[in-house]
Amino acid sequence: MKDELAIFGGKPVRAKEIPSHITTDDEEIKAVVEVMKKGRLSLFEGSYSPDPPFSFNGGPYVQRLEREWEKYYGVKHAIAVNSATSGLYAAMGAAGVGPGDEVIVSPYTMTASATCAIIYNAVPVFADIRDDLFCLDAQAVENAITPYTKAIVVIHLFGHPADMDPIMELAKKHDLYVIEDCAQVHGAHYKGRHVGTIGDIGVFSLNCNKTIQTGEGGIITTNDDELAERLRLIRNHGEAVVGHMGLADIANTFGWNYRMTEIEAAIGSVQLKKLKKFNKQRTELAAYLTKGISDIDFLIPPVVRENCDHVYYVYPLRYLEEVAGVPRNVFAAALNAEGVPFYEGYVKPLYLLPMYQQKTAYHGGCPFKCSNYKGNASYEKGLCPTAERLHYKEIMTTEMCRYPLTKADMDDVINAIHKVVDNMDVLKERRDNIKSSNIW
Numbered sequence: 001m002k003d004e005l006a007i008f009g010g011k012p013v014r015a016k017e018i019p020s021h022i023t024t025d026d027e028e029i030k031a032v033v034e035v036m037k038k039g040r041l042s043l044f045e046g047s048y049s050p051d052p053p054f055s056f057n058g059g060p061y062v063q064r065l066e067r068e069w070e071k072y073y074g075v076k077h078a079i080a081v082n083s084a085t086s087g088l089y090a091a092m093g094a095a096g097v098g099p100g101d102e103v104i105v106s107p108y109t110m111t112a113s114a115t116c117a118i119i120y121n122a123v124p125v126f127a128d129i130r131d132d133l134f135c136l137d138a139q140a141v142e143n144a145i146t147p148y149t150k151a152i153v154v155i156h157l158f159g160h161p162a163d164m165d166p167i168m169e170l171a172k173k174h175d176l177y178v179i180e181d182c183a184q185v186h187g188a189h190y191k192g193r194h195v196g197t198i199g200d201i202g203v204f205s206l207n208c209n210k211t212i213q214t215g216e217g218g219i220i221t222t223n224d225d226e227l228a229e230r231l232r233l234i235r236n237h238g239e240a241v242v243g244h245m246g247l248a249d250i251a252n253t254f255g256w257n258y259r260m261t262e263i264e265a266a267i268g269s270v271q272l273k274k275l276k277k278f279n280k281q282r283t284e285l286a287a288y289l290t291k292g293i294s295d296i297d298f299l300i301p302p303v304v305r306e307n308c309d310h311v312y313y314v315y316p317l318r319y320l321e322e323v324a325g326v327p328r329n330v331f332a333a334a335l336n337a338e339g340v341p342f343y344e345g346y347v348k349p350l351y352l353l354p355m356y357q358q359k360t361a362y363h364g365g366c367p368f369k370c371s372n373y374k375g376n377a378s379y380e381k382g383l384c385p386t387a388e389r390l391h392y393k394e395i396m397t398t399e400m401c402r403y404p405l406t407k408a409d410m411d412d413v414i415n416a417i418h419k420v421v422d423n424m425d426v427l428k429e430r431r432d433n434i435k436s437s438n439i440w
C-alpha cells in the first residue's frame with residue numbers, strides 16, 4: 001500500500017525544521033572583536049585630503065577586503081559598498097547612464113537590477129530570457145537595442161552564468177556598457193573566466209541570503225581605471241572632491257554614501273576564504289538531488305553548460321504540467337505538505353510591478369514620461385513570453401541545496417518528491433480540494 005500524502009492527512013516525509021542559512025562561526029566572531037577592540041568602526045572620510053587614519057577610500061579592513069577580492073577574482077579593482085543595490089546604482093552612474101537613455105535588462109531578477117537605471121532617470125527595457133539558463137537571450141537583447149540604448153544589465157540567475165559571448169559581441173558592436181549582476185553567482189566561471197570580470201563592471205552582493213555574506217554589503221569589480229575612479233567617487237560624496245581633483249567629466253559623480261563599515265569588511269575577509277567550501281557543498285548537494293530525481297520525466301533539472309559552473313544560489317526545476325497531468329500549484333502544495341519547501345516560480349517578471357504598469361517612478365511620470373526620453377518602452381503583459389511561462393507555469397525553486405544542509409536532507413527532498421510522484425493518480429482525483437500556492 002502507498003503512504004498517504006501529507007496534504008490529505010498522512011505522515012509528512014520530513015517533520016524536522018530546515019536549518020537556517022548561517023555561514024558564520026567563531027572565526028567571524030574573532031574578526032569582529034578585533035575591530036571592536038580598536039574601536040574604529042569606519043574610517044571613511046568624505047574629503048580628498050585624507051586625515052590619517054581616515055581615508056577617502058575607507059579604513060584598513062575595507063581596503064584589505066578589496067585587495068583580497070581583487071586577488072581571488074584576478075581583477076584590477078574591487079570596490080566595497082554597503083549593498084549590491086548600491087553597487088548597481090554606482091555602476092549605472094559610472095557608466096554615464098542618464099535621462100533619455102535606455103538600459104536593457106532581464107525581467108526575471110531582483111528589482112534593483114532594473115531600478116538602478118531609474119535612479120539615473122533612464123528607462124529599463126526588458127528583454128526575454130532563455131528557458132534553459134533563465135538568463136538574457138542574446139537575440140532578444142539584439143531586438144531590444146534602439147538608438148537610446150546605453151547599457152545592458154546581465155543577471156547570472158540562480159548561480160549559473162548567462163551566455164556572455166554573444167552579449168559582449170552585441171555590446172561591442174553597438175558601443176554599450178555591460179554590467180554583470182553577480183549577486184547570485186559568487187565564484188562561478190564562464191568558459192574559464194570568473195563571472196563578474198567579463199563585462200565592464202561586476203556587482204556582487206554580501207546580503208545575508210547570499211552564498212557569502214556580511215549581513216548587508218556588496219563588492220563592485222572592474223578592470224577599467226577610469227570606471228573604478230568614478231565608482232569610488234559615487235561611493236563617497238563625489239561632489240565634495242571632484243573640484244580638487246580637476247575631474248573633466250563630473251556627471252553622475254554626486255550624491256551618495258555607499259560606504260561599507262570596518263566590521264562588515266572584517267567579516268567579509270573571513271567569508272571570502274569560505275567561498276570555495278560553500279560552493280563545493282552546494283554543488284555536491286545539487287548533483288545528488290539531480291541524480292535522485294532523474295527518473296521523473298516531468299521534472300527538468302537545472303542545465304549546467306560545458307565549461308561553466310553552476311553554484312546553485314537557488315536550485316531551479318522546470319515542471320512540465322502536460323507530462324505530469326496536474327497543475328504545478330497542486331504538485332507544489334503536496335510537496336510542501338511533506339515538509340520540503342519548494343516555491344512556484346521565483347519573482348514576478350518586473351514589468352508587471354505597479355511602477356512599470358503605471359509608468360510612475362518619480363512625480364510627473366519620469367523617467368518614462370521624461371521630456372528627454374524619445375523611446376517607447378513597453379511593459380505590457382506578454383512582453384517577455386518565456387519569462388512569464390517559466391514563472392507562472394514551469395519553474396519551481398528550492399533553497400535546500402545550501403550550507404549547512406547535508407545529503408541526509410537531500411534524501412528527504414528526493415523521498416518527498418518520489419512520494420508525491422507515486423501518488424499522482426490520487427492528486428489528479430482530489431486536485432480540486434487543493435488551493436495552496438506560494439506564487440508571487
Ligand SMILES: *Cc1c(COP(=O)(O)O)cnc(C)c1O
Pocket residue numbers: 082083084085086109110112113155181183184204205206207217218
Ligand atoms: C540579492 C540580489 C540583489 C541585491 O543585493 P543587495 O545586496 O541585497 O542589495 C541584486 N540582484 C540580484 C540578482 C540579487 O539576487
